């Protein structure tokens with residue numbers, strides 16, 4: 462499964478079925494109407510047809526390890542509590558008190574023996590069952606006889622990730638995730654934990670975020686500093702259910718970059734990640750990617766990391782997955798950069814960009830999360846503390862490093878143009894095949910398909 466450089470190899474079907482060509486999924490001439498990026502009626506229908514009927518990534522399983530551990534998951538107008546029950550299973554409930562509707566849990570993560578409403582102190586067990594009503598004698602019996610438990614939603618775990626669905630009839634998670642589940646399982650995210658979690662509000666539609674992070678065609682224009690260490694013409698794979706994958710080759714200058722020989726600072730960063738001292742390195746930038754792969758294999762052999770399960774590509778590159786509708790994962794053997802695009806409750810011109818870095822530390826000199834993730838040296842990577850969620854508001858830099866700051870600056874500009882009556886809809890290249898695939902699935906779902 463080694464990476465190759467043919468740009469136009471768009472694959473679809475079972476994992477690793479690389480010889481199949483992508484079927485024509487969008488009749489080629491279709492140009493989606495741009496109202497999907499700004500129209501309130503479209504956003505409302507999208508909430509009902511897509512978000513209320515899909516599996517949605519809610520939290521890493523490591524956030525709910527022990528009975529009573531909970532994580533709050535907010536999306537659009539809804540808030541959910543994901544909780545490990547006394548039975549050891551993970552459950553999810555709307556974060557709503559059945560008494561007067563108040564939200565029950567205000568923290569992002571934590572641990573509780575029961576839920577207590579902040580309004581009138583009604584209490585619920587971890588399964589969402591009402592266990593105490595304050596002053597029950599003051600209720601008429603015909604009022605209290607109504608269902609007074611919390612409302613639960615479907616909640617299932619796969620590849621170390623917890624998903625929920627508001628649709629009680631949704632197909633089992635593993636069935637829906639099947640096209641990419643074996644890929645995700647390789648990374649053993651069930652043994653990783655959160656070392657950074659940031660949420661920032663951006664002035665664009667959530668699909669503007671999905672689109673921007675599902676292609677690297679824009680790197681030369683928006684992130685020219687990446688050209689010295691990342692190639693930008695890469696293999697794309699398309700899978701059923703709107704899922705896709707793209708390899709983003711690291712430790713290798715783009716073919717647009719003039720100097721393919723010198724070990725530039727970006728290449729040096731990649732060498733250090735693999736435990737190679739750039740000062741001692743004898744190779745050229747063009748050779749670095751293969752040397753990084755060899756060094757990681759050697760490190761795995763020495764430390765018993767089991768990298769036999771990864772291809773060379775998966776060792777050096779970012780292997781990026783899109784999970785329909787709104788989650789993307791940048792996978793590396795050491796860490797996974799999980800990001801999701803959360804629609805705003807009422808405004809289609811805003812979304813929340815939610816990023817989580819999952820990591821499992823290995824006690825070896827130089828072993829660390831990939832440098833491109835931009836973690837500061839002070840971050841605790843031991844897994845002993847779950848970091849707080851850091852929030853930034855509209856117009857503030859998200860504090861996720863230069864590349865993501867550039868994206869957050871640009872997306873409101875794209876949104877402003879996409880709202881114009883002069884914009885007639887996107888025209889996608891084959892470098893943007895993942896966008897076309899995503900929107901084709903979105904359209905299918907908007908027309909009533911449920912899976």
Ligand SMILES: [Fe+2]
Pocket residue numbers: 673679683684864868
């Ligand atoms: Fe970008």
